Amino acid sequence: MEERGSQDDRMGDRAAKDALFDGLAEVAKALASGRRAEIVDLLAQGERSVEEIATEIAQSVANTSHHLRALVRGGLLDSRRDGTRIFYALANDSVAALWAAVRTIAADRVAGLDKLAAAYLGQRDGVDVVSRDELAARINSGGVIVLDVRPSAEYAAGHISGARSVPIAELRRHLASLPGDVEVVAYCRGPYCVYADDAVRELRSKGFTARRLDDGYPEWKRAGLPTALGA
Amino acid sequence: MEERGSQDDRMGDRAAKDALFDGLAEVAKALASGRRAEIVDLLAQGERSVEEIATEIAQSVANTSHHLRALVRGGLLDSRRDGTRIFYALANDSVAALWAAVRTIAADRVAGLDKLAAAYLGQRDGVDVVSRDELAARINSGGVIVLDVRPSAEYAAGHISGARSVPIAELRRHLASLPGDVEVVAYCRGPYCVYADDAVRELRSKGFTARRLDDGYPEWKRAGLPTALGA
DNA sequence: CATCTTGTCAAGTAATCACTTAAATACTTG
């Protein structure tokens, strides 16, 4: 049995401090798994049922349910029941801020993340980006076509004002209806969503001038830029 | 057999996506331990050597070194050598933002965190708080005494402009020199630092009007409010 | 009510993590 120094006594109980910081770390623990990070990234688009989430992250429903519980315990998610389904959503805006901070730090400072991103998103050499602010200005001044290449349900739940819904799977079908002399900007779920990169590569290979928004719809909305609802 | 959109492609994507999000989750993993959270909270005050950190979190130097490596790997810390010592510091401002987001979510939404905080900091019922902005205004208009109750080395490394250094251990000695008719505001390392709470309780028990700043020096500095250096 | 759908819980296994002690490095100073 070791005796605590007088310094520790003045600082309060060591065990209590440890417990408090363990409690604070619970929040980080909730995000400390690639699968749970995928869930948060997905739910930044809007609420989803357990089954939808399980499909999206390619895990069993039981395992997904387990992860969701961990995220709720960490305070990152809320759930609500609607009929036989339970829908999960981000608890509030500070969760989106937390996820954004994690992404920023990872992109700036985690060794090898650029390679992992390239492996998933494809070579980004040919994919130029537009910032939110630049795109907002271009939309106002005209002369740009904005494509929302997410699944159409996500477009319906909220999209950039003036954007056209062209899910990536249907892009080929819409190529003919795009004017060839206007720049196209594609966007999707966020900086680590593959749809916009794929769309830009496809468009460029067909002779269009195309770039991607450097992040996605959630960031656009969070920045207070104009959005619209419905089909 | 090169079919686009075949199952093989999707499975390849899946592995790459998992790897990418595992990489993003590395950042959260770095914070996902109470001891590492304590380290980040401490380093928000400024850089520290391994030994100082080990003492502060009450762990062996070897174990602390291990935790520090994990934090560096997650991109949260940088280190520099000075003579025989190695000093660690937060890598940049987004790490402070990350830690602030974690604290906000934990305080708002983690069940039982209020009890853990009370157990460490003591009952906060009698400890009223002042916001940063209110304190900044009060300092400008005069009529308030600001006490920095952190160890004097931390005061020297940076403090709120106009604050007086009164380490908590020396508070009793300074009581006589404080005017009884002016409000006293104490601050320390942050919302989960115990010094300011202890100081306010001590001052109030001696008849002073006293409150604590609701967060601490790092948040003050991050908000761009006036600071000063040196003794 | 019985039955269906959706989601959660339980038990088990392999992998990872936190911490310990002991030894090895990296640098400074004599």
Place this chain on the structure above:
DNA sequence: CAAGTATTTAAGTGATTACTTGACAAGATG
């Protein structure tokens, strides 16, 4: 270069975590 200090690495152990399969619980619907 040798000695000394500060920090990292290695090896080992008990605890925790992620995921699997199979069973169970809560509502919705006929």
